[in-house]
Amino acid sequence: MVRNQTLRIWERSQKRFPAKGLEYVRTIRNGLVLAVGIALTAITASACGGDGKQDTPAAAGPGEQVELTLATFTEFGYEALVEEYQKLHPNIRITHRKTGQGGPYHQDLITKLAAGSGLADVTAVEEGHLSDVLDKGSKFNDLTKIGPASASADRWLPWKYDAAKTKDGKVIGYGTDIGPLAMCYRKDLLAAAGLPSDPEAVKPLFATWDSYFEAGAQYVSKSGGKAWFDSAAQNFNAMVNQLPDGYIGKDDKLAVEGNQGIRDAWAKVTAAVAKGQSAKLTAFSNEWNSGFKQGAFATxxxxxxxxxxxxxxxxxxxxxxxxxxxAFPGGGGNWGGSYLTVPTQSKHPKEAAELAAWLTAPEQQIKAFQAKGNFPSQVQALTDPALLSQTDAYFGDAKIGALFAEQAKKVNKPQYKGPGDGQIQENASSPALQAVEQGKPAADGWQQLVDAAKKITR
Known part of the structure; x- marks a missing residue:
């Protein structure tokens, strides 16, 4: 704009003052430079609140068209909800970026966070990786400041809401689902092996991890060597999540070697691998996906x-x-659940926060549960008759709403997830257990886990 205005002045000066045009335009140009400098200083001060700190971009005007991006992984149940939101807000267009595996998704998230570009306006973060972004709170908007007033703390289970707070008190995420634990199994495969198959009759098999692995030994023997479970890592992760303390201590230091609960869980799951109970499948791989259809494992x-x-x-x-x-070995626990964040990279943070708040509201959490089974974290949703009466024909008309509500009551406050926790699960314990499934001695696999965890937390 300044360049074009200078050229226009130059052209006029040549016509009106041919002899003095150059001198004239220099004078005008200098004045423009001074004016522009003052204007830019004022603009910078205004945009930065006068103290050098970046303010939140202004909200879009009434009816202004807004393009938003939403990034999620695996299954959030948002496909129909995105369409519904766009119908309710004709000026909003949403591009939903959905990926399959959580591990690569979060690695990409951290890369884009460091680069300062590329993140979606609304970016999902899984609870196991939340610790990796909480210490980067300055790169996320505080939702208590830009979000709607209806998205207050009392919407959520207290531990769910508090988990998304940075050490300086910012709330960087709205809670989506939680993951109360139950046990799924193939009724026909258990029956064929002479084991109980009715949902009530199988409960003693799943009472403790010892009874679970004992039943696994019976199944392998009676089924002619078929696998009892899909993956050692999947069981191990659930076992570790039940412990009072996990991979990282509350002092944010690695606690694997001194955690007897983790050592005991390792011993039990690797012993089951040695007895042929694992299908040796990597979770969310193509082979694992196919395993559900092929009956590659029973539980x-x-x-x-x-x-x-x-x-x-x-x-x-x-x-x-x-x-x-x-029923679940050890009583119960929580595994999974996510948050919707609004990175400061967003050009439309207010509209993004409104979308995130709407997607995580009680009504939408019920719809997401009905679509994909993602269990609500909202207090109001947990007592909703629509949830408690929900059945699923695929699982023999099981009352899954009431079932998981019952399991949710067994969840104590989830263990502290320090920096690197999710990376240890993805990049240390899971590869180490896969190595054991491929023949590596359990003791060597344990050392692999410890060494990899140390590298992650350096």
Whole structure:
């Protein structure tokens, strides 16, 4: 704009003052430079609040067209909700970026966070990786300041809401689902092996981890060597999540070697691998996906969100063969659940926060649960008759709403997830257990886990 205005003045000066045009335009140009400098200083001070700190961009005007991006992974149940939101807000267009695996998704998230560009306006973060972004709170908007007043703390279970607070008190995420644990299993495979298959009758098999692995030994023997569970890592992760303390201590230091609970869990799950109970599948791989349809394993650690995964990959031909029971080794626990954040990269943070708040409101959490089995974290949703009466024909008309509400009551405050926790699960314990499944001695696999965890937390 300044360049074009200077050229116009130059052209006029040549016509009106041919002899003195150059001198004239120099004078005008100098005045423009001074004026522009003053204007830019004022603009910078205004945009930065006068103290050098970046303010939140202004909200879009009434009716102004706004393009938003939403990034999620695996199954959030948002496909129909995105369409509904756009109908309610004709000026909003949403591009939904959905990826399959959580590990690569979060690695990409951290890369884009460091680069300062590329993140979606609304970016999902899984609870296991939340610790990796909480110490980067300055790169996320404080939702208590830009979000709607209705998205107050009392909407959520207290521990769910508080987990998204930075050490200086910013709330960087609205809670989506939680993952109360139950057990899913193939009724037909258990029956064929002479084991109980009714959802009530199987509960003693899943009472403790010892009884679970004992039942696994019976199944392998009676089924002719078929696998009892899908993946050592999936069971191990659930076992570790039940412990009072996990991979990282409350002092944010690595605590693997001195954590006896983790050592005991390692010993039990690797012993089961040695007895042929594992299908040796990597979670969310193509082989794992196909395993549901092919009956490659008989039981599956089953947080509420896993129901949607099973239905998708097992397919309609296996409807009624899968069942879920309100029992879990060790009583219960939580595995998974996510948050919707609004990075400061967003050009439309207010509109992004409104979308995130709407997607995580009680009504929408119920719809997401009905679509994909993602269990609500909203207090109001947990007592909603629409949730408690929800059944699922795929799992033999099981009352899955009431079932997981019962399991949710067994969840104590989840263990502290320090920086690097999610990376240890993805990049240390899971590869180490996969190595054991491929023949590495359990002791060597343990050392692999410890060494990898040390590298992650350096």
């Amino acid at each position: 599956k650690v089953c947080p509420a969100w896993m129901l949607g995964v099973i239905k998708e990959h097992a397919g309609p031909e296996n409807a009624g063969k899968w069942a879920v029971t309100a």
